[in-house]
Amino acid sequence: MSTIFGVLATDLLKGLLIGIGVRIVIHFIRGGSIFRLNAKIVPARDQSVTIFLRGSIVFSSWIPLKKHLQRFFEEEKRVTLDITETKLVDRRVMSRVEEWVKKFKENGLELSVRARTTSIDE
Template sequence: MILKVSLHLANGVPLRSLFKPYLEVEDVSENTSLIRARDSAVFSNWIPFRRQIEQVGLVQQRNLVIDLSGVQLVDDSVLGKLDEMRDSFELEGLGFDVRGLDSLIPMSDNVLATRKRTLGQMKRLTIMTPSAVAEHLIDELVERGVTEYTITECKGGGRQRAEGPLLQRTRSVRLEVLVPTTKAAALIEFLRSEILPEFMATVCLETVEVLRSTDFE
């Protein structure tokens, strides 16, 4: 228990919320209430959290929405308990909905993994290429799982060789895509093996941090 508390503190959980949940209750309709959790939802403050859920929902026979978007961290034990509470509400014919998890980053691939508020790491792939190549390139990237891209028209020039003549300025585009780290290697290999041998292009890959990396999955 001491180790788990230490890990939660290291992950940004405020000390004041380790044993006391900070909850706001609001009636959103005639038969539905909303509970907003602040700071943290962790094993050490679960018992008073559960009491509030039972009092507002099961005792008063109201549907319940749990909003976790305001917490710094929700741990795996609480997510498991919330899953069990959903079953209890269903047995009573009541609705039970947990929201806000998409604003938190899971710390493993488990569906009930601990989630924390942090910036997610992504890869930003930037490609400078002539305009004539762009449409073909976009089609290829979308086919390989890219869901969003940004394209900017620009002009540029350069040398094919260090000692060669300066090339005439050409109309080019700057194409940027954000992809999960797991997809980046395959895209780089595609560009290296299929695009660069045939077309002029400059490719850059860098690590960036985004607020909601799940938007790009």
């Protein structure tokens, strides 16, 4: 919405910058740092691992999360992604996680997401 108002009030480039700026401020207010992934990785005795995520999971934290998923995919681990302690999950990140769930399943592996009702950014 802030992008639309920014575009209508100014021009396209300024409107986009206003929208991005507002989004960053909202992420800071809701979850602290948006530039690092707050993750704790707990391996189990079997071939499984749980990734506990906290804080905000947004576009800028997707790359480190993707690296973890890629590594565990290559190691053929069973992965549980626990987002019960997150304050905010960006919808684009969730759609990418869903793609990884499919990728794991297509290759005979398991990636599950443990969640509670959380704020998913729209």
